[in-house]
Amino acid sequence: MSAVTSEPNGTTTEKKGLREGAFGNASALSCRECGNQIELGPHYACPECFGPLEVAYDFPAVTREEIEAGPRNIWRYKALLPVPDDIEQSPNTEPGFTRLLEAKNLARELGIEKIWVKDDSTNPTNSFKDRVVACALSAAREFDAKVFACPSTGNLANAVAAAGARAGIPTAVFIPSNLEQPKQVNSAVFTDNLIAVDGNYDDVNKLAQEIAAEEDGWAFVNVNVRPFYAEGSKTLGYEIAEQLGWRLPDQIVIPVASGSQLTKVDKAFKELVKLGLVEEKPYRIFGAQATGCNPVATAFKAGVDAIRPVKPDTIAKSLAIGNPADGIYVLDATRSSGGAVEEVTDDEIRSAIVLLARTEGIFTETAGGTTLAVTKKLVDNGLLDPSLETVIINTGHGLKTLDAISGIVGPRATISPNYDAFEAAGLSQA
Amino acid sequence: MSAVTSEPNGTTTEKKGLREGAFGNASALSCRECGNQIELGPHYACPECFGPLEVAYDFPAVTREEIEAGPRNIWRYKALLPVPDDIEQSPNTEPGFTRLLEAKNLARELGIEKIWVKDDSTNPTNSFKDRVVACALSAAREFDAKVFACPSTGNLANAVAAAGARAGIPTAVFIPSNLEQPKQVNSAVFTDNLIAVDGNYDDVNKLAQEIAAEEDGWAFVNVNVRPFYAEGSKTLGYEIAEQLGWRLPDQIVIPVASGSQLTKVDKAFKELVKLGLVEEKPYRIFGAQATGCNPVATAFKAGVDAIRPVKPDTIAKSLAIGNPADGIYVLDATRSSGGAVEEVTDDEIRSAIVLLARTEGIFTETAGGTTLAVTKKLVDNGLLDPSLETVIINTGHGLKTLDAISGIVGPRATISPNYDAFEAAGLSQA
Secondary structure: OOOEEEOOOOOEEEOOOOOOOOOOOEEEEEEOOOOOEEOOOOOOEOOOOOOEEEEEEOOOOOOHHHHHOOOOOHHHHHHHOOOOOOHHHOOOOOOOOOOEEEOHHHHHHHOOOEEEEEEHHHOOOOEOHHHHHHHHHHHHHHOOOOEEEEEOOOHHHHHHHHHHHHHOOOEEEEEEOOOOHHHHHHHHOOOOOEEEEOOOHHHHHHHHHHHHHHOOOEEEOOOOOHHHHHHOOHHHHHHHHHHOOOOOOOEEEEEOOOOHHHHHHHHHHHHHHHOOOOOOOOOEEEEEEEOOEOHHHHHHHHOOOOOOOOOOOOOOHHHOOOOOOOHHHHHHHHHHHOOEEEEEOHHHHHHHHHHHHHHHOOOEOHHHHHHHHHHHHHHHOOOOOOOOEEEEEEOEEHHHHOHHHHOOOOOOEEEOOOHHHHHHOOOOOO | OOOEEEOOOOOEEEOOOOOOOOOOOEEEEEEOOOOOEEOOOOOOEOOOOOOEEEEEEOOOOOOHHHHHOOOOOHHHHHHHOOOOOOHHHOOOOOOOOOOEEEOHHHHHHHOOOEEEEEEHHHOOOOEOHHHHHHHHHHHHHHOOOOEEEEEOOOHHHHHHHHHHHHHOOOEEEEEEOOOOHHHHHHHHOOOOOEEEEOOOHHHHHHHHHHHHHHOOOEEEOOOOOHHHHHHOOHHHHHHHHHHOOOOOOOEEEEEOOOOHHHHHHHHHHHHHHHOOOOOOOOOEEEEEEEOOEOHHHHHHHHOOOOOOOOOOOOOOHHHOOOOOOOHHHHHHHHHHHOOEEEEEOHHHHHHHHHHHHHHHOOOEOHHHHHHHHHHHHHHHOOOOOOOOEEEEEEOEEHHHHOHHHHOOOOOOEEEOOOHHHHHHOOOOOO
16 A cells, blocks of 8 residues: 555555544554554554554544434444545445344244344445455555455455445455356446456455465555554444443344454444443343354353364354464453354254244344354253343345255245136135 | 125124224325215225226425435325325335436437436335335235235245245235246245135136135235225335436336336426425326236227236236236326326347346346336337436346246356466457
């Protein structure tokens, strides 16, 4: 990037400064491991201990009224994000402020009092990734990036390609070459720079890191601008609290891939309390994984801190991260809040997708199926209190993972086009 | 329905009354042909002349402030719809208040001053049908319907099945048995009552009319509760005006299937003027059709009033109505406003889908591609004034019509997973 450039000899030099207020109220990048703070820039690892960096803030007073007067998208929370004050003026996909639906039919099915579904399937490219990508895009712009890029197999690719198109910044999206053709189309429609890589997702990811290190001015959303990107998930927490009438839920169930989303929702709740925007109260955080990719659930159940990487084998492909970067922080957040991390089989995931559709008219992808199936399991095994108010997060749209359920739903009957055939098939209720 | 019941001898009798305020400020059903007014009920044809019925109102004073204080969905306009005042309390999919995006990149490509995209692809089931179905659902509830039903090949089926699930009312969705399996899954996930019919869409539609006549208590959204259903499209017009800052656009381009949406947006604009919610001003309405199903465009160009039915053959399947019920009203609205009805080829539709995605990050289905391609053509042939502000409506999501563009977009290159291969492919910008 122009702000920080790799020189031929491998050293980096400041080339030009960042504009005033480029990152709003963000004050520094802070190491989650050693607490070391460095200046805001396109960095993701602590220069002292190589720990992950996250954005720290110096928040002014922020009121509910100011937020409520803002736009109907994530920028209503711009004072709490690493973005400039004029962020709405820069073309972006305007994600967020998705539906929070009270799910009474589902509550009855689960045998619990009150449950809400935060439905991110109605975001611009139909997943929560539009939130994080919008924050990464702002950072890329402030760093004067030439290319906006990512390695991905699905939701992230869609979000990056779409956001880059709207912002008028060139994109480069790297996918495994054996990705199903419909999923390739979902991203190729937005960019003429979809690049197929002969290898699996890990190979694609490694290539992205190589390119980020070699090329000047490439912003890989989940590599060199990751600290800014990750902050976007906080908006899920802010919205849930605001949509509940400015209060925190008692329990929340969140899917775990890298673990970033869960830890950022927790961060959001804590920030709201600190800023006096909601009352302090205890809340339990639960993480959801698929049995085919369960490293954090395994560590949770074993009562250990070390997360042993696994080789993913599950239909919940958007959760299939075998070595989750934020896994240990998920263990912290769930344990310290009195929650848990639970896992479910692919068949339980399929059934939960259909259950959510049949009870609430929401078509979720496999990640949302995982979250709901885990919720059901937590009720059954007594870890989730059925008398307390629960929120679950639906992170993406079922249209993207149709194959998962195509074998288990279909027509009830096939009839000739006349009323007699309709009656003969036993469909009449007259 | 219970309110009006078919007796065994074929006559109908009033069985029980409707509750007070069941249809809000709606006052009657009015015939669009002869002006005859009848009581609100599950009727769709004028008993005098068989003309189409539409909802008439007795509006009280309505202020911008009251609307702005309402929920972030179509119910903020409940005072202008045939729904009860407590409509938000009944479980529904909460559609509407979708993005209105200013499209600067697209404007540049088209060579026009200012264009906005009203993006209904982010509705709960990803099309504008969620709006009309929500209004039909309210009517079905007030008529105490036992089954909520429709014939459909796509968007409408999704919307009906999802809305019924959430409302807890049994659904029945009739589709042609040769419908592609992914499209069957999109609806079957929501209902265990998807019924495949051996025949084409016209056969399915005819069967629906037969069932509506024979069965007691079946509410077919686009048959016997059609007048209530159709009113839902007005919310597109209300939202566009509110999101522009309470003013009407100069020009608007709307796809034409039955023609209902175009005429209802026009009705909405006129109502807003009449209620003093926006200033009166001239606006031009344009209709968009595919050349493979162009009955209204043909009549417009020929300068005649009679619409000659066609046999549809186009990739824009959600617009493929060969004998559009509201076609003559589309001719009225476009001619009297100084607009036009134009048509485009399937290839132009495909190119427009990619153009919208590449310029604004919006993935539209073939209907939206038709609307944009027509807009481009109207600029080229001088019928649309490039110096005036234009709004186009994107009615649905490209994920539902992936096949349309799968042949024309794809990866730029396939490489090995290392930086040397990346460089060798000419992808480096270092």
